[in-house]
Amino acid sequence: MHYVYKDDTHTSLLLEGDDALSFNASMVHFSKKIEIKKCTIVDFDVFGMYCLGGLHIHDCIIRCEVSWQSGGHNHEPIVIENCVFEKFVDFEDCTFDSRVILRNVHFKGGTNLFGNQSTPVVVIFAVPPLLDNVSGDINLDTFRVNMK
């Protein structure tokens, strides 16, 4: 299924059991909780997406590259568990205002979640994140590469 959001939404969202999920919500500010579970995600356009009401992704395989830049701003926790990101996940300049929990997550293509230190796009965690059984390279520095 292909979901496209262009305006801010104020209702909670549950996407479940889709084996070819395409989710486009670039620059959308979700005020309610988003939950995605038991899905295979083939397109995840979340550039600049805010999850004010929190986000829960679990039991999913994300086959595409993910660019979640300059987003976050969660007032509720963001929980990602039992997920495999097959390609690179870009968190540049994200700000997480509440808890982030990653549990049983494999970043096969790596991520810059904890990279880009001392750059203008380092991820801000207002609350120290909790990670359990997280694998893959999560310290990638991408900012300098991009700027060259």
Next chain:
Amino acid sequence: MRNSVSWLQKILTSFLTLLLVIPPIQAEPLFGSLDLAGANFGPLTHPVWETVAQKILDSDPLGGKSESELKEIQRGLFADYLSYLNSIGIELASYEATLLREGEEGERDRSCLDSDEVRENDLIKSSLKSDVHTFTQTYCSAPCRKMKATGFQLIATYDPVGSVSCEKQARQIFEDFNCEGKANDPSSLYNSFEGIGNGRNLSIGLGNNVPKLRIPYPKLPSSQHFIELGLEDNLQNLSGGDPFLFSSQPNINYQPGTFVGIDNPEKILPYQVPAYSVPENSPPAIDAEILGLARAKKTQCQKKTSQSLYTTFQNPADASPNSTSNLSHPNNFGPNPLWTTYDPEPANHSTDEDYFITKIPDLCGNYKPDHFSKLRSKYMVISHDAILSQLGHWPILDEEGKVEDKYIVEIKQISDALFIKLIERLENSYIQNCSSRFDLDKIAMFGEGHAVITGAKVVNPGKEVPSDKKVDEEKEKKDDDQSKGGYQVETVAQYFSHSAEPIESFVDGLLTADRLGSASPVEHRASSLAAEVRDGRLKYEDIGAAAKNGPYGYRAEDIEKMTRGYLEQNDLAGILNLAAEIAGGVSGGVLVNGGVSAARRLGGVDLSGVNLSRLFLSIRDFIRKPLLEGVETGAVNFWDSAKKWNVPAKDISRVSNGANHIFGSGSLAKHNLKGFLEKFAGDSVGAFKSLESAAQALADSGKIQGVFKEVVVTVKGVDVTIRGNVIDGIAKLSTAFIP
């Protein structure tokens, strides 16, 4: 802010001046010669904070006698006075709880009922927001807590260090909870969780929710498995240094997780690991709760510290000379990762009714005949002691080092009006609600025809011995009353502690402080107003007026004025109604229309909405925190700016959030845009819209489309890198920075 510093300096100067003329040996017995119980110095024309403020101003050698400065000093002193009143109330309630415990009979002498603990725990929680003296007194003298703590310590033999005195533990808890002043001290980042529980005892603070502390086998791929900072020593102690039971955590670059505090930890691990769990005999429940509150508060302080460090590292030029930490970035948390593993959950309330309807236990049988006279006597002692502990920094000592009589009278006039009236009210409540039962229970004890004196009043002439039938009827009535929640007997605690939750959200909103997130209260307030406009609850043209109000429609200043007015007029009923209105009018964070009627609707002798402690402390904090004015004016400025830059109503939320993301207090330094923002005189909306307009121009000319990154635009002579997305021809800015 400068004004606050100014009046504080003036008070300090006056205080130091007095200390210079007082021989130290005379400073202690300040009240020795004064018998206040019968003192009568005639009516006062001004409340004490006004007369003392005038004295401070008059004694200022530098002059500065402006009306505004006088008002500012008065406000500061009034905040102190609220602390004074609150301190008396908490201690008096604590004392009363002890009296009621002593009045219990039979088996109850050896056990604490749930209702006893609830009453007691509320008091302890209230005192946590008071001062260290009041908290220590309340925490350590609470009879139920004391009894359970004693039992627990006898059993808890696994503590490798040994017990810590209650006073020391209480002080540590208080300091952790009130850590705001230390939030900017980076060193506190390394001192986390020391002192209470974690440094010496694995279970204290976790109560019945004690997690199993799991330790990885040495050869696991242990970069994924971690333990809480501060527990290593404990674990080493417990394992006796056995390398198979304990292995040190590898030095890592980031801080992946913990097993503690996560649901179903067994699910996480494919390995069977040895686990330590603490004994089932847990400490008093309030210990867990109170430590949880203290830790949560300390975590917030550490978060602020982390943010201040972040700023330091992003701007080496701004770093203080003492910033020699070996941290490379706060997200790394250095070689000793900090873990927050226990976030107390807010109390669960199944229905709104639970917020308001508190089952008042049957206390009638616990009152001894001299209960109220003891309460009055104790009030006299507490109110005297509290002058020094709460107001000792005021310039109210005479040349012999004693508090001047006139100030004692002025100070006590208002507190007497509040507390003596309150005790009288309690006594009337007792007479009204317990007299019939009192007849039955006490006549046998004191005999027929004896008058029983309670406080200063004859409440039971005791002329009639009831017949058996009447006794049965009364017992039925008693059972019926108890099934409905017991006799409605009022206690000091019910005015100073219980039902804290409804008002907490109001107070937090009032002060707009301690919110999660990096945005400042101003930015949060602006965002919440944006949401109201977006949802149609607020008209765009009414934004300015709404911004001047607190989140629930109140102005904190108005509540301050009302509190002050009622106290000045010795109006107990007024102050109780105001407390009820604030607490009872807020349900789930939303103001119920007509707060007073909402509270009164609950019927009869309703105390659930009254919480004088919260009222006093919230106004005190409001006065002392210079935040609210910034919130209100900042919000107004935000909306003025939104109008100025023609931000359409439907776009306000996005622009507000976006401006906060780029120029908010938590990210401005990171984005290196401080100088750029200054070119807009701090107008973040203007700066955001200018950058977005530049992006729009590029989109209109076809130079950017879709997601754009690393695009440099020049605005007001500054080259800024912008990112965003062009959607349906509209350029939306996601971020901006100067590399």
